[in-house]
Amino acid sequence: KQEVTQIPAALSVPEGENLVLNCSFTDSAIYNLQWFRQDPGKGLTSLLLIQSSQREQTSGRLNASLDKSSGRSTLYIAASQPGDSATYLCAVRYNFNKFYFGSGTKLNVKP
């Protein structure tokens, strides 16, 4: 059974700090991995998508990496801001039209 794990469940950091969020998956036969942001009571907003053949993707202050062999992806946020406070989820796509989601990391960036 495919499982996706995100640790820690919650993280609190001071403004300006660089941070790393983790996503691990049990089955390395993935097609892609997508990182999302979710604000309270809202839907998910896509941040980055990494295809299985790629090692990393960057968008502004965000950088996502993928290591299929170890079953891990990381989301690096540079120079964190209070506006980055949200829950961050990762989703893994396998070859049968299904996405498996982690339970998320709730990030709080303190001013």
Add this chain to the structure above:
Amino acid sequence: DGGITQSPKYLFRKEGQNVTLSCEQNLNHDAMYWYRQDPGQGLRLIYYSQIVNDFQKGDIAEGYSVSREKKESFPLTVTSAQKNPTAFYLCASSIGSHRTEKLFFGSGTQLSVL
């Protein structure tokens, strides 16, 4: 603006009642999905549809039903058989295939039991 519209934002269900959640997209995406989100948990797949007039059960389909009569619309009915329906429901659509398939989400519907 293109996107996915879910309505209503909040919905209350009485015991024994069926309720329907609306999901409309104008992104011209073929695939659509319904997920359930419980506090502190990841999203769980209820149903998905790859094309009009076809849909498949996800991991937690019991107590739910869907239809896909139009490409733009994928309503979800929560039936009285679903004994624990209180959750946040998210509709999604996707574009691309295999390695490039990317999910887009609506803003969600919070369903509560009276």
